[in-house]
Amino acid sequence: MRKFFPVEELARDERFNKITMRDRMGDPRTALNVSNDAPAKRPTNLRLTPDRSDASDGARSLMHGIFVGEIQALEGAGRTCWDFETGTEAPFALKLDMARQCWDEARHVEISVKLSDWMGGEIGQYAENTVLFEAACSTDPVLRLAGVNRALEGLAIDVFTTMKEFGDLAGDPYLEFCEDWMLADEVTHVKMGSDWLRKITEHDPDRRKKALEFQSVVDKLFSYGGTRSESQESPIGLARRFRELAGFTDDEVDDIAQLSMQALNERKSAVAQARADQMRDAAAQFATSAAAE
């Protein structure tokens, strides 16, 4: 069986349509209110709660994102069991943790399919962003743990907390219950990543630094466009309490909060600039045609 599987070759049936982060970044649209438009035109609070007028559609879309995320997390943890030599590249106990994670993720995939069905969604209804698996393609197991277990599974903690609260507020007993159970597993996965990162790099500060830098890049990618931050403009919040339980220090959570806000503000600036450019081009075009007349 081949090692280090490329993201382009992930097996999916005809129901799925894979897109990359590049595709997503190429979408010039945004739900963010960057021009002080009236709230009726562009809402300033985009947090996914039941009182949003499009709450059901938003929750269904996020549920599908969780579903494909679980598939890719399963694939990533599975690859970590196989891609590295036991003992020389990765300790057996680390692989055992990854095998346990595979079992959890497989169960989460099944739960997510059933929840999607319950919410009126269908498998493959939304595009699958493969950025999660891309974070699992590093050739260094420590970087992979930082990218997958700490950044990706950390995002999962934020997403599950948002969805659990959504289920609680909407009175949806299945959603709240299932998200709560999956959240408990995700906290464990992040904890495994945090523990192994510290243990393996205990005497290798350079490698630890590199891993944490990689995690930081992945965290920012996952916050792209302000999808996840402490601002109410982001659909997904930052679950500080559960991140603490998962082994993140206060400083680390603060760093992620800052990175997320940075991603949100960069996106807003980029959109505002694009709008200004568009207005300038339209004005120039109008001036040219007026002069010609």
Add this chain to the structure above:
Amino acid sequence: MTVSVTPATFSYVAFDAELIRSIAAGLLAALGMADHDVTIDVDETTPLARISCTIDESIHVHVDSGAFEDTRKPRQQSETATATALGRVLLRARDRLVGGFGEAPPDKELSLAQVAAWETYCIGRLQRFGVPVNQQRWRYNFRNRHGFSDATDAAFEQIWTSDGLTWDQLNAISESAAASAHA
């Protein structure tokens, strides 16, 4: 009947104004609204999926690009999504114009539960007109707004299968479902 779509060409999304126009024209004919003029204004700068309309001598539809989008292929248009979004807003317009909905509050004053009930009523009829619909999607939305209970599901079925409701009847079913769920 005239249907006009703005913008005529799209730059943020790969939508086809003529396709939107022809779907709207087809729906107007099918819904017995061929004597109405319609303007459709698409905000292609946002991926949100909101849709609303105002009525004067014409029907003016305001829609975010996400409402017409193929969710499998971002920025591409979906004929089914376009028909579903336009169909539900045109049915609401028809209800207000001829269907015993004179007592209904303006759109901006409707509660989330009232909106969900009215959308259920529209989508149920739309399905009978032949537009492909995932009923569970709308049942989940109705439950989110009325509570998760057997009474809510019974109310949903009643609204979904109805054809000649007035606003007062629709609102009464919605209120009764919400009260039962929260009792």
